[in-house]
Amino acid sequence: MHADFPFTAILLLLLLLPLSSAAAAISYSDHCGAIVRDLPLLPSPNPPLLTPKFLALRHAHVDASANNMNKGISEIPRSLSFSCHKAYRTQKDAVFKIEGVLSVAGVGYSRNRTRRGLRLVHFRPPRIPVTPGDAWNSISFTLSGFWDSVSGKLCMVGSGFGRLSSNHVVLKLDYLNSSNIFNSLVNGTMESVDVDNEMNRDRKLISILGVNLRTYKYELIDKEIESNEFQLLDDMTSVSLGLEDLGQNMCTYIISAGIVDLDYKSDCNSVSCNFLGRGNGNFTPSVMYFNQIECLDGGTVRFLLGFGDLGHNGYGLPFEPNKTLVSEGKWDGKKRRLNMVACRIFGDGDEGFVGECLIRLSLRFPARWTLRERSYIVGELWSSRSVNESGYFGSVSLSSIKNKNARAAGLTYEYKEISNARKSCANKMIQKTEEGKYPAPLSPDMRFDMFGGNKKVKDLWGYSSPLYIDNQPYQLSSVVGREADSTWEGKQNLSKMINVSYILSLATSHDFRLSSEYMQIKSFEISAEGTYDFGSGHLCMIGCMDVGPPKARVGRNVSLDCEILVDIQYPPLNARNGGALKGTIESTREKSDRLYFEPFEIFASSVYAGQAKESIWRMDLEITMVLISNTLSCIFMALQLLHVKRHADALPMVSVIMLVVLTLGHLVPLLLNFEALFMMSHNNVNVYFGNDGWLEVNEVLVRVITMIPFLLEVGLLQMAWSSRSGDGSQKNLWISEKKVLYLSLPMYIGGGLIAWFVHLSRKSYQRPRIHHLGYKQQSVWGDLKSYAGLILDGFLLPQVLFNIFSDSNGKALAPPFYFGITFVRLLPHAYDLYRSHSSAWSFSYIYANPRLDYYSTAWDIIISVGGLLFVFIIYLQQRFGGRCLLHRRFRQRSTYEKLPVASTA
Numbered sequence: 001m002h003a004d005f006p007f008t009a010i011l012l013l014l015l016l017l018p019l020s021s022a023a024a025a026i027s028y029s030d031h032c033g034a035i036v037r038d039l040p041l042l043p044s045p046n047p048p049l050l051t052p053k054f055l056a057l058r059h060a061h062v063d064a065s066a067n068n069m070n071k072g073i074s075e076i077p078r079s080l081s082f083s084c085h086k087a088y089r090t091q092k093d094a095v096f097k098i099e100g101v102l103s104v105a106g107v108g109y110s111r112n113r114t115r116r117g118l119r120l121v122h123f124r125p126p127r128i129p130v131t132p133g134d135a136w137n138s139i140s141f142t143l144s145g146f147w148d149s150v151s152g153k154l155c156m157v158g159s160g161f162g163r164l165s166s167n168h169v170v171l172k173l174d175y176l177n178s179s180n181i182f183n184s185l186v187n188g189t190m191e192s193v194d195v196d197n198e199m200n201r202d203r204k205l206i207s208i209l210g211v212n213l214r215t216y217k218y219e220l221i222d223k224e225i226e227s228n229e230f231q232l233l234d235d236m237t238s239v240s241l242g243l244e245d246l247g248q249n250m251c252t253y254i255i256s257a258g259i260v261d262l263d264y265k266s267d268c269n270s271v272s273c274n275f276l277g278r279g280n281g282n283f284t285p286s287v288m289y290f291n292q293i294e295c296l297d298g299g300t301v302r303f304l305l306g307f308g309d310l311g312h313n314g315y316g317l318p319f320e321p322n323k324t325l326v327s328e329g330k331w332d333g334k335k336r337r338l339n340m341v342a343c344r345i346f347g348d349g350d351e352g353f354v355g356e357c358l359i360r361l362s363l364r365f366p367a368r369w370t371l372r373e374r375s376y377i378v379g380e381l382w383s384s385r386s387v388n389e390s391g392y393f394g395s396v397s398l399s400s401i402k403n404k405n406a407r408a409a410g411l412t413y414e415y416k417e418i419s420n421a422r423k424s425c426a427n428k429m430i431q432k433t434e435e436g437k438y439p440a441p442l443s444p445d446m447r448f449d450m451f452g453g454n455k456k457v458k459d460l461w462g463y464s465s466p467l468y469i470d471n472q473p474y475q476l477s478s479v480v481g482r483e484a485d486s487t488w489e490g491k492q493n494l495s496k497m498i499n500v501s502y503i504l505s506l507a508t509s510h511d512f513r514l515s516s517e518y519m520q521i522k523s524f525e526i527s528a529e530g531t532y533d534f535g536s537g538h539l540c541m542i543g544c545m546d547v548g549p550p551k552a553r554v555g556r557n558v559s560l561d562c563e564i565l566v567d568i569q570y571p572p573l574n575a576r577n578g579g580a581l582k583g584t585i586e587s588t589r590e591k592s593d594r595l596y597f598e599p600f601e602i603f604a605s606s607v608y609a610g611q612a613k614e615s616i617w618r619m620d621l622e623i624t625m626v627l628i629s630n631t632l633s634c635i636f637m638a639l640q641l642l643h644v645k646r647h648a649d650a651l652p653m654v655s656v657i658m659l660v661v662l663t664l665g666h667l668v669p670l671l672l673n674f675e676a677l678f679m680m681s682h683n684n685v686n687v688y689f690g691n692d693g694w695l696e697v698n699e700v701l702v703r704v705i706t707m708i709p710f711l712l713e714v715g716l717l718q719m720a721w722s723s724r725s726g727d728g729s730q731k732n733l734w735i736s737e738k739k740v741l742y743l744s745l746p747m748y749i750g751g752g753l754i755a756w757f758v759h760l761s762r763k764s765y766q767r768p769r770i771h772h773l774g775y776k777q778q779s780v781w782g783d784l785k786s787y788a789g790l791i792l793d794g795f796l797l798p799q800v801l802f803n804i805f806s807d808s809n810g811k812a813l814a815p816p817f818y819f820g821i822t823f824v825r826l827l828p829h830a831y832d833l834y835r836s837h838s839s840a841w842s843f844s845y846i847y848a849n850p851r852l853d854y855y856s857t858a859w860d861i862i863i864s865v866g867g868l869l870f871v872f873i874i875y876l877q878q879r880f881g882g883r884c885l886l887h888r889r890f891r892q893r894s895t896y897e898k899l900p901v902a903s904t905a
Helices: 007-014 028-032 220-226 250-256 418-429 609-646 648-653 656-672 674-678 683-689 693-725 728-765 780-793 797-806 815-838 857-880
Strands: 056-063 078-089 095-106 137-148 153-160 168-174 185-193 205-211 260-264 287-296 300-308 324-332 337-348 351-364 378-383 396-399 448-453 460-469 497-512 521-533 538-546 560-569 582-587 600-604
Touching (some): 028 137, 028 153, 095 153, 137 168, 205 351, 220 337, 300 337, 324 351, 418 560, 521 560, 609 693, 648 693, 656 693, 656 780, 728 780, 728 797, 780 857, 797 857
Antiparallel strands (some): 078 095, 168 185, 300 324, 324 337, 337 351, 351 378, 448 600, 521 538, 560 582
16 A cells, blocks of 8 residues: 555545445434433524534544554554534433534655745745645544533434445544543544444444543642742743733744754753653653643643654644643743643543643743744743652753744844854955845845755755844734835944844755764754845854754753854845845854864845836736737738738749748747646746746747647648649749758758857856756757747748749738738847846746747847848849849849749639
């Protein structure tokens, strides 16, 4: 079976019985009558009781080990959720009829994740998209049954949705009406039932363990506060934020902190560090995550505290009982901390229960951040027992080091190492930079998405975002869509150098090791502070990176590497010639140091807000120009067809080679963009626009309209060929056509060889580097495509040669055709001249694409002059004869006689 096969599919195969086309209804009395008797409802009116938490389970733990259902999928978490939609009173006060939905979910992990395209401008850390194999998959059942609120017994029966309607299940829970921490768990079972099998020998049973969400009594934490169990932390000097400073629900702030790191204060070889209790051996987790149960006004909370290793257990996943603590806590407004009591979860057969409430926690929210301390949450976890008592364990420090975007109102930043940063950056500041206007400090242009690499790692990607600009927090929510702060420069009259702090987060798709001392990682995060010169766009900072092992560690300070230099140069806001953000991340240690790593070269993969707006406008303009150009091509081709229909004698004088060049010229773009029409593969565009389908629709429309002149050209080519093939007197015209072919073909082949040699010479002198903004070096095939565009620009050359060899003085081509098609071919070059002098920044070409023609100032002028010259020559040839421009001795007319073409009546 495939390794990523979702758990729900396995559950369907093993838990549920085969589908039956004629399924019988499941009986409540047969399966639940002995637990809670079926009672009639109260007479009308008896409206349903609609309370959100009347009876509910959220991500309850599922254990199918009794049926060997988790064999081979032990690393796939699974959970069960139940929500009550309606509750009715019955003729017995304590019994309620319940209707609800049961969902069983599983998560499959995929190791080979790839990063999809980012939006044009990111103001948030980029998200790694969820692939179908990673998504939550669930199956649901509609259930109906009865709940006795006195005994807590709940029994329900039901069937699946849709195609699962013939699959029946029975849900049995012990769900108390009120609880405290010791009886706060909900135990139960879920079993499949085959109503056609009276013996039900193949019944599949899974056990359920969840948390009671009904009335809860906070008893234990009150006793601990009264007995002063948290006075050990009274001497802590860290200034903490209060509830009023958070500006939001305290639990939301805690959850937003993400994963919390654990630092063991004692050596786990000499003192027990096992706070999870028996059954976990010597397991010492490195991270903790919060799973909220409830959060009340005033700071009374309940959490499931999950533990694991970084990268294995992510926060927010269903809890594993043997690696989870149940906790309750209250906010101490005077001490500005959240005090909590936590208990272990044990299993007795198929049931779980709470015991050994020996663990104390205290959480605080630092009011001041520095380069080395940027934790949303800090705290302590310790044992309520003394060193000599059984069950004692060494205390653990808690800290969240993930740089997140939420900012509390009372939070400030202190630049403790700014002097060191200035010294480290002193040599960098003397470098000359391009003159221009650079991003204002509080503008959205200060954050950027990036990619890069070094000798060992080639495919790094991530984001960089300011944390504080001077003393002002860089609130992402406030800068989205906001223009640059034009008043900032006026506020900084004395100096354009300001203090900044940053977050840099980078990741790759495979494991790597920065150096011999660093652990094996897939991503890393750098906290940085330094200076930004918004007069030159130069940002220079020193950074700190966590280098601790993934397992238990002792002491947080020894796990930071702060000898890192981050040097970034922003391009001007009106950058030309492909100006782009560039930078380096390098270690300032000696190469012999075990923490030294090879420098990283980074580039921005996002753009300035102004550039984004300009580019969107330019793309709209280019799409419009493509549509206009193709429409004009259709009109000019139609006029030529009308011309040869009115002047049948002109049709044989149209060069077949010219029509072949024109036809192939429209065919090649259609073939090259075939995948754009059917596969929607826009890798270059999606780097900036994500999966925006509107651009794809426009491109498909362009391809369809491009096909119309192609079909008209095919029709004209067929008519010209037929006009010569049907009459033997036109033999001399074929001789002239062959001369055109013999002369033009070597010219085309020779030009192609020159383009190939030029490509090889350019490639040999080009140094390998990381390609900025996803632009790749032009391949030989790309250069040949550009050369093909040059041939199409000179499509009149075969007609000029044909007129010379045949000495034709007839009007084979309608003036709107040869002048109009030339105008359509030269218009992109005129636009390219405008584009290069108005705004050189671009990331996508829809019109005047350099991959389909030669575009530069020199080529634009040469091609335009050449195209107009061919138009002038055709005009003179059709007025004064095909050899009118030759010397008199070369003007001898051909000896063949043209015969009139009989018109068909």
